[in-house]
Amino acid sequence: MVAVRPADVEATLSRIDTVRPVLLLFGPDSGLVRERARAYLAKAMDGSTDPFGLIRLDGDEISGDPGRLVDEAGTVALFGGRRVISLRAGSRNIVPAVEALLAAPISDAVVVIEAGDLKRGAGLRALCEGSPRANAIVCYADSDRDLSRLIDTMTAEANIPIDRDARAELMGLLGGDRMASRGEISKLLLYAAGEPRITTEHVRAIVGDASSLALDEIADSAFAGQPAEMSTAFAKATHEGMRADIILGSVCRAGQSLHQMRLSIEQGGSPERAVESARPAIHFRRKPLVEKALRSWTVPRLVTALLSLDDALLAARRHAGLGPSIAERALLQLATQARRG
Known part of the structure; x- marks a missing residue:
């Protein structure tokens, strides 16, 4: 197997491997696939003066003419030097073309193949991982370290x-x-x-989505029992033109998420564990307020609060002119109940 281990990826991409001239880049992070392909192609072209030295091929075209890839890789560069080929896999099968390439006696050529998220055992992935003339690198979504x-x-x-x-x-x-x-x-x-x-x-x-951050601040402050902070965030949101029913809808969704997390707590979990396992993940700035809210509310009280929020949301939609007042009153009541809890 010639699948490159994650720890060896940077070292593999730092130099052109003449023994394994074919490089397959694939995985769920298409952006990382593209970035690594560009960097490796640039390294392969380093020092070349041939304006036609880089050949770009489309996988769907190659699938109908498997021999073309071998021909392109075997062609002598016009001004000498290395032949560099970029091949982007499409929806059609390019395994026969790559199989022929790996079997051909080609020297002084580099072929970089960009593909999508190939499952283990998929034809193209298995072919390159099992060949002594290819490197296969999977590109995962960035971790915190990346x-x-x-x-x-x-x-x-x-x-x-x-x-x-x-x-x-x-x-x-x-x-x-x-x-x-x-x-x-x-x-x-x-x-x-x-x-x-x-x-x-x-x-x-x-970078941050300002509207999303403002809505999170309103919901977190309300459920955590901080009416002053909630009022400040609410005033900022309405001043920027955010509709009252949009705000209440966001708070309702936050309440439903709290309800799910609180259920897990009442089944024996902890607020910290509930927050860490929440999906989508909760931003680190919000975690203290969410944990505080989880300690303040029980499942029955959250159900009652959600019903009240639904009533306020319906009223705000029916009476748009009074929407901000209806929403603020409902949210202040929510924050007061959280503080009492």
Whole structure:
């Protein structure tokens, strides 16, 4: 088997392997597949003066003409040097073409294949993992460690330090797709250009979904029994034009999530465990308030609160002009009940 272990990926991609000229990149993170392919192709082309040295092929076209891949890899470069081929797998079967390539006596060529999330035993994956002339690298969604390394690398390259709190905030807002994460960090660096440091304010302004953060703040403050904080967050949201029924709908969904977590607690779990196992994951900034809310409410009281919120939501939709007043009153009552609890 020539499947590259995760610990060996960086070392494998750091040099061109002439013994294994075929590189298969696949996995659930399409952004990371693309990023690694670009970097490896650039490394393979390093020093080449041939403007036609890089050949891009489409998998769906190759599937109808399996011999073309071998022909392209075996063609002598116009100005000498290495022949570099980029092949992007599509919806059709390219196994016969790759099988012929691996069996052909080709020298001084590099072929990089980009594919999707191939399951273990899938034809293309099994072929490359079992060949002594190919490397197969799976590209998983970024872990916290990967995101941390990406943030540190990009901020260092831009020569803009980032505060610890801002860094933690940014990691919580980034997802598992490498290209999307890189795009968000690039946007942040552009926004903070000229500033001495990147702060949480920069992150929240340009990366975080401001409306989503505001709704979370309203719901968390209300269920945690903090009426003053809830009122401040509510005023900010309505000032920015957010509708009352949208706010109440978000708080209802937060209450339903609390209800599910509280059920698990009453079956023998703990608030901490319920928060950690919640899906989608709860941002680290919200965890203290969510845990506090879970300790303040019981399942029957949450059911009663949700029914009251539903009534307020219906009233806010029927009487749009009074919507903000109806919503604020319902949320203040919710926060007061949480404090008593």
